[in-house]
Amino acid sequence: MASPAERQRPTWLNQLPEHSIFELDENEYLEWARINNATKSKVSNVNQNGQSTPFGNSFASSLAGSRLGVKQKESFGLDELQEEHQKAYQGLSCMALHGQDLYVAVGRQIRHTSLAELKRGVENHGRAAAADYIDRKQHKVLKVQHVDFDIRRLVLNQEGNLMAIVGDEKIVIAALTRITKQDAKVVNCKSFVLGEFYHINKGPSKIVKVLWHPLSKGYSHVLVMTHDNLLRMYDVAVNPDEPEQVYNFAEGEHTSGTYGLDVDNAASFCFGSKYSPWGQLSVYCLTQFGDIYMMCPVMPSNCYLDASDLDDIRFQLGRQVVNDNEPTELDLVKKEWLESLLETRNPHPFSDEVVAVQNPVLRVAKVARQGPFLYQPAPIELEDDDNKANDILSLEAEAAEILVVAHSSGKVDVCIAVDRPAPRWALPKRLRNNGKFADEDIDEDVGLPVVSVYESIDLGLLKVFATSVSSSAGGYSFQEKRMGIPNHPVLAADPLYGDTFYIYHEAGAHCVSIRPWLEELSRIYQAASQRVVAGLDARVTKFYGSKIKSNVGCIVTTRPTKSSVPAPIVGFVAVADPYLEYSLLLLTSSLQLIGLELMTRSEAVDISTPSTPTQEASTVVLKENEYQNSLTLPGFGNQEGLLALNGLPLQPKIVLPPGVGAAKITVTEDNLLFLGKMVQGYRESLREVYTACDIAQQRINAQEAEYTRQQDSVAKSKERLQVLAKKLQDQVDRQDAQAAQQRRLMVRADELMQKMMEWNDQELSVAEKEWSVDVARKEKIVKMFDERRHKVQTQYEILKRRLLEMQETVDGSLSAGGEYSQESTGRESRNSSGFGQGSTTIARQSVQQPQSVKRYGTGQIQSVTKSLSDESQLLDTTVKMTKDLMSRLEVLSVDDSTTAE
Incomplete structure (x- = not known):
């Protein structure tokens, strides 16, 4: 019978552990050992007196019995790799994910594979095809110069085109290109060393953590925190050798005169939440003793800000300056910083919601350190006398600024910041008259910031790995309880849900969800935002008094007992790509990958708040609809035990190194x-x-x-x-x-109307008929007269025009008579009219070419004039008769209408 694993459907998640990216073959191992031995021989001659290299202690035993093909990859050379991981003093993160591209650091080598190609190759093709694809699938190797150290962390920027390769004392920035399956196995990448003068072979400047600034304009600003509490910001696109800005979280502390006391070195740092306008411009620094400090604003020289956040920043700073009746020098600094920031504001080329700004350069003031934060109430202390803080994380919660602090003893403190992040500047100290320094720090009346420790979670590691150590001091001996194994926990946020985070450590990994109590806090925050102050204090008091616990679960166990072979988690990524499943990938120091599928939450059904209708709502429903559904939502109630951790199994998955089981x-x-x-x-x-x-x-x-x-x-x-x-x-x-009856009634109504019209329209009398005939006759005569009038008027216009022409001809002939012969003059004198006014040119032409000109006598003209006069009189008489007839017709029409009425 096939095992459950063999019956399982092949998916990219259960086939990924068999990928070649998690193998270490003989050639790679020998090359790794050769480079590492060559590096160590520069410091000391390791092979003197017959001593073997750290990689050769178990090489023969690892090689013996391992030439069996497939099983070789499970145990070949992994002991040496685990030893190198145990030498790290910081939490490891040897896996990085951007979209669908997975990067894995194995020793000093960086490998790449595409999860999307893996999914297309193994799914929906059968088990045999999936196994064959995994056997043939090979990973890519990134050839990066200057990587001569064991890689501790891989940190990708937001665009995925720059990778920070972090070691204990060296950082290399690699420029990544688009990698396809057609590329060769070895892909060359351009690289350079970051801050070589400040980090290489610097004892107190060991690297603690490296993060890319989330608001950098070109995603090229990287922040490096070192043990000496210095935070350096580099712009790798401008100058990777010198930091652009340096922030000192140990200002005012003199470590040289501690007289044997432990120095409170930096342990980690993180950015604030994006839900606060100053959140991503704030940096929280955690020291090894658990103190929290903050600096704000930590801004790149060129960065992007949300337009709404910029408006909030302008409002907050402007209100602080206006409210002060007597502006101090620090108020002037705020005003100068804000004005300089707004002057550099430029719109984003592709979005109206984002603006580009530049970090204002102040002449005197500098960003001041805030803290240490006061814990109120104080966190619960475990029995570990050597407990140290290791990592800090700010959760993306809108209700409040929530900080999580992880300790080496397995304790996790969940804190709620009382106030949101705010900027703070300081001026240099100046001498007073009495010779003492006057500290011109901002807001001297304001005390230290406060965080409320809501919950201290014990992961149970101290109960398993605790050891008792005898100590003596001042003649007294006592027992100290300490963590028996080196533990450097690392915190990681969930990419989809801000109320969930993960912590992986020496013995496995845990998942923590603060959703049970964050929902009530969110409701209080919404009420405060809506100005609902009634009973708000009581709700806050009840919230803290209820002490709702977070959901905590162990998801992977790699070291179940103290005597177990160590196999810490050295890589962790959360996959949230839409094409891939929502899942977790965890990598152990023995190159064993654990894939866990997660479950996304349904937006329609909320598992934490059942939507049972209230009594008032039920009454309304009954009034509108007689039927009421007896089923309530959600369908299965608050099954926090099964669904509390996004579908993760209730029991951890036990993963032991190869050969141990x-x-x-x-x-x-x-x-x-x-x-x-x-x-x-x-x-x-x-x-x-x-x-x-x-x-x-x-x-x-x-x-x-x-x-x-x-x-x-x-x-x-x-x-x-x-x-x-x-x-x-x-x-x-x-x-x-009723419609048929209506149609019948309409027919009857039409008939009645017709009868009434016929009864009213009686036959005319003889006088009325004669009068009608007379009116018609007169109307015909009027029409005839009208036509005659139009015709006479037309003839009159024609005759008048001809008369004018004849007069012009006669006048022209009389004026030209003096320039011609006497015969012509006598003939023109006998005529009283001629052509129109002749011009000199026409007269000359008539002399040169004499032509016969038609002339009219005075008698003819007089006869024509008389005819026109008669026609004009006749026309006037006709018009007069027509008007008279029209007036009579109007009188007759009025009489007719009166008679009809």
């Missing part, structure tokens, strides 16, 4: 305790499953009952519909009958 187990007290704990855990898991089954069965019964009720309701509704259909048909028949 098959070894003979020795019965010891630790082993028995671990087995008892696991059995108890599985019993609790079974109880949760049984409870979920009972709830599911109850839900099924409720759904069956509701289905029966719905069937009965549907049957009753069907009967009512039949009755309503019969009534509706009766109403339709009545409407048809």
Whole structure:
């Protein structure tokens, strides 16, 4: 019978552990050992006196019996790799993910593979095809210069084109290119060393943490925190050798005169939440003793800001300056900084919601350190006398600024910042008259910032790995309880949900969800935002008094007992790409990959707040609809046990180094305790499953009952519909009958109207008929006169125009008579009219070419004039008669209308 693993459907998540990217073959191992030995030989001659190299202690044993093909990759050369990981003094992060590209650091080598190609190759093609694809699939190797150290961290910028390769005392920045499957196995990458003068072979300047600034304009600003509490910001695109800005979190502290006291070195740092306008411009620094400091603003020289955040910044600083009646020198600094910031404001080329600004350069003031933060109440202390803080994380929660602090003892403090981040500047100290320094720090009346420790979570590591150490001081001896293994926990935020974070460490990984109590805090925050102050203090007091616990679960265990072979988690990424499943990838120091599939939350159904209708809502529903659904939402209630950690299993996945599981187990007290704990855990898991089954069965019964009720309701509704259909048909028949009756009434009304019109329209009398004939005759005469008038008027216009022409001709002939012969003059004198006024040119032409000109006598003209006069009189008489006739017709029409009435 096939095992459950063999029956499992092949997916990229369960096939990824078999990928070549997590193998270490013989050639790679020998090359790695050769480079590492050559590097160490520069410091000391390791091979003197017959001593072997650290890589050669177990090389023969690793090689012996490992030439069996596939099983070789599970144990070849991994002991030396684990030894190198144990030498790290900081938490490791040897995996990085950007989109669908996965990068893994193995020793001094960086490898790459595409998860999207892996998914397309292994899924939906059968198990044999998936196994064949995994055997053929090879990873790419990034050839990066200057990487002559064991890689501790891989940090990608937001665009995925720059990678910070971090070692203990060296940082290399690699420029990444788009890698395709057609590329060669070895891909060359351009690289350069970052801050070589400040980090290489500098004892107190060991690298603590490296992060890319989230608001950098070109995503090229990287921040490096070192042990000496100095935070250096580099712009790798401008000058990778010298820092652009340096922030000192140890200002005012003189470590040279501690007289044997431990120095409070930096342990980690993080940026603030994006939900605050100053959040991503704020940096929280954590020291090894657990103190928290903050600096704000930590701004790149060129950065992007949300337009809404810039408006909030302008409002806050402007209000502080205006409210001060007597502006101090620091108020002037705020004003200068704000004005300089607004002057450099430029719109984003592709978005209206983002603006580009430049960091203002102040002449005297500098960004001041804030803190240490006061813990109120103080966190719960475990029995570890050597407890140190290791990492800090700011959660993306809108309700409040939530800080998480991880300690080496396995304690996790969840803190709520009382106030949001705010900027603070300081002026240099100046001498007073009495010779003392006057500190011109901002807001001297304001005390230290405060964080409220809401919860201290114990991961249970100290109970398993604690050891007792005898110490003596002042003649007294006492027992000290300390962590028996080196532990450097690392915090990682969930990419989708701001209320969930992960912590991986020496013995495995845990998941923590603050959702149970963050929802109530969010409701209080919303009420405060809406100015609902009634009972707000009481709600806050009740919130802190309720002490709602976070959901905590162990997801992976790599070292179940103190005597187990160490296999710490050295890589962690959360996959949130839409094409890939929402899942977690964890890598152990023995190159074992653990893939865990997560479950996304449904937006429609909230598992934390059942939507049972209230009494008032039920009353309203009953008034509007007689039927009410008996089922409540969500369907399965608050199953926090199964769904609390985004679908992660209730029991951790136990992962042991290769070869350990098959070894003979020795019965010891630790082993028995671990087995008892696991059995108890599985019993609790079974109880949760049984409870979920009972709830599911109850839900099924409720759904069956509701289905029966719905069937009965549907049957009753069907009967009512039949009755309503019969009534509706009766109403339709009545409407048809009424429509027919209406049509008959309309016909009768038309007939009555016609009769009334005929009765009113009687036959005319003889006088009326004669009068009508007379009117028609006169109308005809008027029309004839009108036509005659138009014709006479036309003739009159023609004759008048001809008369004018004749007069012009006669006048022209008389004026030209003096220049010609006497015969012509005598002939022109006998004529009283001629052509129009002749010009000199026409006269000359008539002399040169004499032509016969038609002339009219005075008698002819007089006769024409007389005819025109007669026609004009006739026309006037016609017009007068026409007007008279028209007036008479109007009188007749008025009389006719009066008679009709």
